[in-house]
Amino acid sequence: MRSETISQSINIVHPVTLSHGKNAEVWDTDGKRYIDFVGGIGVLNLGHCHPRIVDAIREQATRLTHYAFNAAPHTPYLALMDRLSAFIPVDYPVSGMLTNSGAEAAENALKIVRGATGRTAVIAFDGAFHGRTLATLNLNGKVAPYKQKIGVLPGPVYHLPFPSQDNGVTCAQALNAMERLFSVEIDIEDVACFIVEPVQGEAGFLALDIEFAQALRRLCDEKGIVLIADEIQSGFGRTGQRFAFSRLGIEPDLILLGKSIGGGLPLGAVVGRKTLLDNLPKGGLGGTYSGNPVACAAALATLDEMTDAHLQMWGAQQEEAIVSRYQAWRDRKLSPYLGRLTGVGAMRGIELVNADGTPAAAQLTQLLALAREAGLLLMPSGKSRHIIRLLAPLTIEPAVMGEGLDILEACLKKLV
Structure with a gap:
């Protein structure tokens, strides 16, 4: 069912109204059972209403339902950032911030790289999806429906072919396109970052070519460019590892988190090299609801399960x-x-x-x-x-x- 009070610009894939769920099953308001191969679009890696997560939510809700971390710190935020820093499989010291969503994580990552590099240009990839906010729209490698009727978007953003065995684009083709981009469109010295999904979600689960990923890492190291891995959909065990970038044999500089981080509650994060995360002035990062205590408690319970x-x-x-x-x-x-x-x-x-x-x-x-x-x-x-x-x-x-x-x-x- 659909209410006239809801914007018609929201597309509904399944015209049913859900009432409750358990692990991989959901039921609609008529009592019909469905097996759920959607999982909240990658949010529910631990399923609907995981008992450990539900218990953590209930317990935290009796202690502190909200406080803005930038007004006064609270223990769930502090505990979660410590756990995340240990959970991220990289060799460098990790710092980060919590957000309300993956798109907000991407927006903050753009601020972070601008502050760290003094540059503004971003290189993204065809088929990419990084969010529906104004800046992330321009990162997306697809016009319809996300960029239609919106007008000029924040930039500059340039796109390259996404090399993958799943779409037939080779590493050589992507590198050739990159060479053309830097000889025709933009000076490489003006590039602040590359942003890439180790496995593209919206494009149909396309796995990034390993040879290309390693070449990209070398280029970023040589030119002082920040490499951002968007693990919002591919992270937290979706590929059988903590994060999909591990199969590529690289370490990103910044990592975007979201979806299954919070066991179903709204939460995201930007984590990465401490030197990058600490470069903006105090107050340059933060948010009223970012790192809500109840969402943090759910995330801590999620990490407990994700051994x-x-x-x-x-x-x-x-x-x-x-x-x-x-x-x-x-x-x-x-x-x-x-x-x-x-x-x-x-x-x-x-x-x-x-x-x-x-x-x-x-x-x-x-x-x-x-x-x-x-x-x-x-x-x-x-x-x-x-x-x-x-x-x-x-x-x-x-x-x-x-x-x-x-x-x-x-x-x-x-x-x-």
């Missing part, structure tokens, strides 16, 4: 379930529209294509409705909205995961 052993086990189980089932579908020629499997670990997408290789967007729209009717919620992605984004909680029970894949299989067979 390396848990993340590796959950990631391996989900990856095996998805990859083995997908391969069986390919071997059986389940559907003429079944395309590539994208992504890494448990962060996977399934592409739908026509016989000529063009995106089968109409079939994905059909699949969303068929799956929903059968009790499975899916999320679309990709430039042409033709890639299924699989974001089941990492904690999903194997039987429920299998049931969800059974539904997906049956619906793929019905596509016309």
Whole structure:
């Protein structure tokens, strides 16, 4: 159901009204059960209403529901930043700040790099998604629907092809495009930062080319450019590791966090090299609600659960379930529209294509409705909205995961 009091500019993927959920299952107001392969678009890596997180929220709500950290510090914020600094797998001293969301983390990162470098130009990538706020819109590597009717956006921002085995863009092609950019469009000495997702989310779970990532790290080191990794969707175990940048063999200078950091509560963060985070004048960073005590308590409980052993086990189980089932579908020629499997670990997408290789967007729209009717919620992605984004909680029970894949299989067979 949709109320006329809600802006019609908010797009609704599934026209159902949810009432409650538990781990990887949700129920609507009519009592219908769904298996949730959306997970709040990557927010619920530990599922709906994880008991440990719920207990932490309840306990904190009896002690302190809010205080603005920049007015007076509170213990949940202090404890969480200490835990995060130990959780981030880098060798340098980590500093950071908490925010309300991933987009706010990206906005603050832009302020930080400007202050640290004295430069303003940003290099982002085709297909990128970094948020819906005014500055992050310009970082996004896609016009529709995010940049339409908005006018001139904060910049300067330039875009490069995103190299990945999942989209056919090679490291060499991306490096050639970069060389052209710096010879035709902008002086490299004016570039403040590169911002990149180790695995693109909105674009359809495209994994960044490792060779390119390492070349980019070397370039940033040589030219004094800040390398920002957007781990808002790919972080906190989504790929089977704490963060997806680890598979690239690099350490970013700044890391953007959000989504599953707070176990379902609004929270984000910018973390990275202390020399970068400390360069703005006092008062240059902060926010009224940033690092709310209840959200911090939820995040601390989340980190308690996200041990390396848990993340590796959950990631391996989900990856095996998805990859083995997908391969069986390919071997059986389940559907003429079944395309590539994208992504890494448990962060996977399934592409739908026509016989000529063009995106089968109409079939994905059909699949969303068929799956929903059968009790499975899916999320679309990709430039042409033709890639299924699989974001089941990492904690999903194997039987429920299998049931969800059974539904997906049956619906793929019905596509016309």
